[in-house]
Amino acid sequence: MDFSQAFNIAQLANALALASLLTILASGLALIFGLRDVMNFGHGALFMLGAYLGYTFSGLFNFWAALVIVPLLLALLGVLFEYAAIRPLQRRSHMDVALVTFGLALILSQVVIKVWGTAPLSVSAPPSLAGSLDLFGHAYPAYRIFLIAMGFGTCVLLAAWLKWTRSGMHVRAVSQQPMVARMMGVNTDRLSLLVVCLGTGFAGLAGVLAGPYLSVDPAMGASILISCLIVVVIGGLGSIGGAIAAAVVFGLIQVIGALISPTLAVMAPYMLLFIVLLWRPQGLGRGRVA
Amino acid sequence: MAVVPGVSGLSAVAPRAATSPRPSSAEGTARARGAGLLKPGIVVVVLIVLGLFVPSVLKSTFYLGLLVNAITLGIAALAIGFLAHQSGLMMFGAAAFTGSATYLFAIAVTQFGWNAMTAAAFTLVGATLLSALIGALVVRARPLPFAMLTLALAQMLRSLVMVTDFRPITGGDDGLALNFSGTFFGLTQAQLSTPEGFWPVAWLALCGVMLLAWAAGRSRTGSVLRAIRSNEERMRFSGFNTYLPRVLAFTLSGFIAAVSGLLTGLYTAFASPELLDFATGGNALVSTLVGGISTVAGPVLGALLYVVGQDQFGATGHLELLTGLGVVLVIVAFPEGIMGFIRNGIARLFKRGAHAVPNAPVKKGADHAAR
Amino acid sequence: MLRVEDLSVSYGSVKALEGVNLEVAQRGILHGVIGPNGAGKSTLMDAITGRRKPTRGRVFVNGQDITHQSVAQRRRLGMSRSFQRTSIFPGIRVGEQLELVASQLGETDLAGIVDTLALGPVYDEIADSIAYGDQRRVDIALALVGQPTLMLLDEPAAGLSTSETVTLFQHLATVVRQRNVTALVVEHDVDAVFRFCDTITALDLGRLLANGSPAQVRSDPKVIAAYLGTAA
Numbered sequence: 001m002d003f004s005q006a007f008n009i010a011q012l013a014n015a016l017a018l019a020s021l022l023t024i025l026a027s028g029l030a031l032i033f034g035l036r037d038v039m040n041f042g043h044g045a046l047f048m049l050g051a052y053l054g055y056t057f058s059g060l061f062n063f064w065a066a067l068v069i070v071p072l073l074l075a076l077l078g079v080l081f082e083y084a085a086i087r088p089l090q091r092r093s094h095m096d097v098a099l100v101t102f103g104l105a106l107i108l109s110q111v112v113i114k115v116w117g118t119a120p121l122s123v124s125a126p127p128s129l130a131g132s133l134d135l136f137g138h139a140y141p142a143y144r145i146f147l148i149a150m151g152f153g154t155c156v157l158l159a160a161w162l163k164w165t166r167s168g169m170h171v172r173a174v175s176q177q178p179m180v181a182r183m184m185g186v187n188t189d190r191l192s193l194l195v196v197c198l199g200t201g202f203a204g205l206a207g208v209l210a211g212p213y214l215s216v217d218p219a220m221g222a223s224i225l226i227s228c229l230i231v232v233v234i235g236g237l238g239s240i241g242g243a244i245a246a247a248v249v250f251g252l253i254q255v256i257g258a259l260i261s262p263t264l265a266v267m268a269p270y271m272l273l274f275i276v277l278l279w280r281p282q283g284l285g286r287g288r289v290a
Numbered sequence: 291m292a293v294v295p296g297v298s299g300l301s302a303v304a305p306r307a308a309t310s311p312r313p314s315s316a317e318g319t320a321r322a323r324g325a326g327l328l329k330p331g332i333v334v335v336v337l338i339v340l341g342l343f344v345p346s347v348l349k350s351t352f353y354l355g356l357l358v359n360a361i362t363l364g365i366a367a368l369a370i371g372f373l374a375h376q377s378g379l380m381m382f383g384a385a386a387f388t389g390s391a392t393y394l395f396a397i398a399v400t401q402f403g404w405n406a407m408t409a410a411a412f413t414l415v416g417a418t419l420l421s422a423l424i425g426a427l428v429v430r431a432r433p434l435p436f437a438m439l440t441l442a443l444a445q446m447l448r449s450l451v452m453v454t455d456f457r458p459i460t461g462g463d464d465g466l467a468l469n470f471s472g473t474f475f476g477l478t479q480a481q482l483s484t485p486e487g488f489w490p491v492a493w494l495a496l497c498g499v500m501l502l503a504w505a506a507g508r509s510r511t512g513s514v515l516r517a518i519r520s521n522e523e524r525m526r527f528s529g530f531n532t533y534l535p536r537v538l539a540f541t542l543s544g545f546i547a548a549v550s551g552l553l554t555g556l557y558t559a560f561a562s563p564e565l566l567d568f569a570t571g572g573n574a575l576v577s578t579l580v581g582g583i584s585t586v587a588g589p590v591l592g593a594l595l596y597v598v599g600q601d602q603f604g605a606t607g608h609l610e611l612l613t614g615l616g617v618v619l620v621i622v623a624f625p626e627g628i629m630g631f632i633r634n635g636i637a638r639l640f641k642r643g644a645h646a647v648p649n650a651p652v653k654k655g656a657d658h659a660a661r
Numbered sequence: 662m663l664r665v666e667d668l669s670v671s672y673g674s675v676k677a678l679e680g681v682n683l684e685v686a687q688r689g690i691l692h693g694v695i696g697p698n699g700a701g702k703s704t705l706m707d708a709i710t711g712r713r714k715p716t717r718g719r720v721f722v723n724g725q726d727i728t729h730q731s732v733a734q735r736r737r738l739g740m741s742r743s744f745q746r747t748s749i750f751p752g753i754r755v756g757e758q759l760e761l762v763a764s765q766l767g768e769t770d771l772a773g774i775v776d777t778l779a780l781g782p783v784y785d786e787i788a789d790s791i792a793y794g795d796q797r798r799v800d801i802a803l804a805l806v807g808q809p810t811l812m813l814l815d816e817p818a819a820g821l822s823t824s825e826t827v828t829l830f831q832h833l834a835t836v837v838r839q840r841n842v843t844a845l846v847v848e849h850d851v852d853a854v855f856r857f858c859d860t861i862t863a864l865d866l867g868r869l870l871a872n873g874s875p876a877q878v879r880s881d882p883k884v885i886a887a888y889l890g891t892a893a
Contacts, residue, residue, distance in 0.1 A: 039438075041441075085618075088622070092621075092625075095380055095433050098382075099380070099621050100617065100622070102382055102572070102617060103615070106569055106614035107615060108614075110611040110614065111611070222567070222568050223449070226441065233435075261455075262453050263453055263456075270443075273442050274428075278427055278428070
């Protein structure tokens with residue numbers, strides 16, 4: 001196989017498209033962990049819910065409407081999540097909270113199956129993005145370019161928010177030194193609500209964006225959750241920049257791996273996760289949102 | 291009282307101090323233990339034998355089928371509960387260990403053409419070896435990374451099973467239907483596929499596994515494990531190797547999970563990717579949490595409650611919903627599971643003193659895992 | 662018995678211990694380690710017991726270089742320690758945890774240890790349900806089990822009142838002489854140390870200030886300066 005021929009700009013763009021989705025997801029997960037020390041095992045299910053809602057709203061209205069409505073809906077769900085699950089369980093061990101989020105993931109999965117059934121659904125890209133663009137001599141689907149742009153844009157906005165706004169600064173402060181931040185008057189609870197809603201909203205956004213790109217089926221939650229966990233862990237918990245870098249690496253591994261052997265493409269990310277988690281057996285330190 | 295009285299003043303402090311405390315000779319303790327076990331031992335053996343006759347009493351195939359399901363689920367739950375109680379590690383992805391055993395059995399039968407007994411032996415030995423290998427790697431992880439790793443393992447296996455290249459071996463999406471030759475302890479596949487026929491296998495497997503877990507928990511290794519879970523660093527500072535016991539516990543847990551998977555293979559004669567789903571592991575996890583992890587019977591009873599609950603809730607469609615709700619409810623309301631809740635209740639009724647119940651959690655939620 | 666040679670521990674650019682030399686040659690004595698906050702006393706303890714890897718230097722026990730041995734190995738050799746922040750086994754009964762360690766290290770007289778440290782009343786209690794002072798003594802008891810020849814006690818009297826500290830030190834002195842154990846005690850209460858310890862090491866800012874008898878250390882100008890610099 002001619003490696004250089006097979007791996008070209010199109011493949012790179014594929015990797016980046018996948019990375020974009022993961023970046024949006026992983027940022028949300030990293031934020032929640034960094035602030036609340038909560039590992040949200042339900043993140044994949046939220047993503048899935050976003051994708052399915054995206055399907056419905058795309059059908060009802062159009063893709064662009066879905067792109068706006070669904071993240072907002074999921075952000076509202078985040079409010080419920082914060083008040084019903086995270087806040088009451090603040091004093092419980094990390095494991096208990098993790099178990100609850102896992103339970104919520106299972107519930108969400110079932111809700112999805114109940115409402116939409118088990119058959120895979122197809123979501124088509126909006127007409128304006130349905131064509132292809134000419135990229136360095138290759139025709140490349142416009143939608144994927146859009147994905148990459150969205151991913152990039154989200155990162156930039158997130159970085160800007162963290163760096164230049166007051167709430168963003170508070171988020172960074174709390175994730176690094178929760179006690180000190182609280183003593184200095186930062187309202188952790190309100191901040192937590194904001195961050196959780198942002199996280200779930202992002203999951204919804206990623207879900208809608210994923211519709212035309214990935215297969216929408218009940219198994220997508222589990223598979224994206226693991227990919228997301230891998231990215232967040234490798235990137236360093238709570239580190240947004242790290243998550244982005246890890247997402248790109250992940251995307252590249254998937255694409256290159258698929259060229260060499262499908263088995264490798266499947267196993268490589270897991271191998272990476274095992275290596276990283278075991279390299280630091282003392283475990284995941286507190287996330288620092290950076 | 292924080293003041294340390296002088297050596298001479300000890301007898302004035304408390305009656306208990308005057309009679310030197312227990313550290314009796316190891317021999318005496320063992321003999322006492324042995325004698326104390328004889329009567330309950332006979333009761334247990336009688337119960338096991340009686341249990342074999344359940345199909346003659348319970349004539350309904352449907353309810354027998356439910357019980358068989360409860361047993362398979364209960365064994366998986368026991369694997370989770372055993373590990374959680376002894377080492378504080380919670381297997382979110384137990385499906386990886388049960389499902390892989392079913393697949394090992396299925397592949398042994400379809401690919402290698404082995405008969406039932408050989409394939410079963412291969413499954414148990416292979417799965418246990420794999421558990422030991424994986425355990426050697428993951429046992430040092432903190433509880434949360436450990437949970438992630440088990441989930442990742444389950445998902446990885448699920449993806450591997452679907453890889454096109456492996457389809458001939460694993461059956462891919464369609465799963466692997468089995469036709470095994472020979473008999474399993476004298477039972478043919480046809481017999482094993484009915485609840486009545488399968489019952490003795492399931493029942494004896496359950497009893498065996500429960501006894502194994504009970505013995506392991508009561509052994510010195512069990513005490514060592516729980517002490518490691520309580521304070522790993524101090525154990526090292528007390529001269530203990532804290533690594534090997536945990537690998538051992540993980541391997542045993544993997545073995546028990548493999549038994550569950552093997553039973554599924556023998557009974558349903560089918561291996562499907564759904565066995566590796568999060569929800570499958572979730573069912574066992576909920577059963578464990580509902581039943582409580584500090585006893586051997588807890589997870590099994592939890593599984594029974596779960597299976598019965600599923601039946602009561604009607605269509606299977608609600609099952610995973612029940613799972614998820616079960617997890618959330620139990621964590622929030624019953625940190626020690628229903629068994630633990632009952633036990634504590636009984637203990638509070640009978641023990642009038644301030645003595646805490648052995649194995650009572652230090653803080654809320656501690657029963658589910660060490661931080 | 663114990664010899665520490667050029668022991669240095671750095672955390673990044675922070676030098677917690679720098680070139681410390683220490684020797685405790687006799688058995689059956691109490692050797693105090695004092696110094697203001699940040700002097701490196703706990704780090705010294707951690708380095709000797711294997712909890713921290715020294716960046717430089719070596720530790721000898723009975724002439725044997727144990728610098729590369731694991732924590733568990735050192736314990737089995739007879740070097741035990743207690744902890745400044747109480748480190749016992751929550752959720753497990755006092756008696757149970759003592760017996761477990763006793764069985765591991767071949768302790769024949771657990772009853773004696775329990776008596777000496779007055780743990781009889783709490784023997785059947787769950788360890789984290791007992792009073793703080795009792796918990797500290799459990800911490801020390803865990804270090805006493807198995808006939809250690811060298812005990813390192815990190816602020817055993819932390820959180821105790823002055824009179825309780827005196828009583829504890831009286832006990833330690835008795836234990837040490839009865840069992841012919843060498844005990845290294847890190848302690849903030851300088852008066853107790855000068856009163857009960859046979860020899861003393863004084864540290865400041867990671868460096869050795871003085872080694873010797875209480876009288877020698879007390880009159881050492883460097884020690885006086887270090888302590889007058891902070892509230893004595």
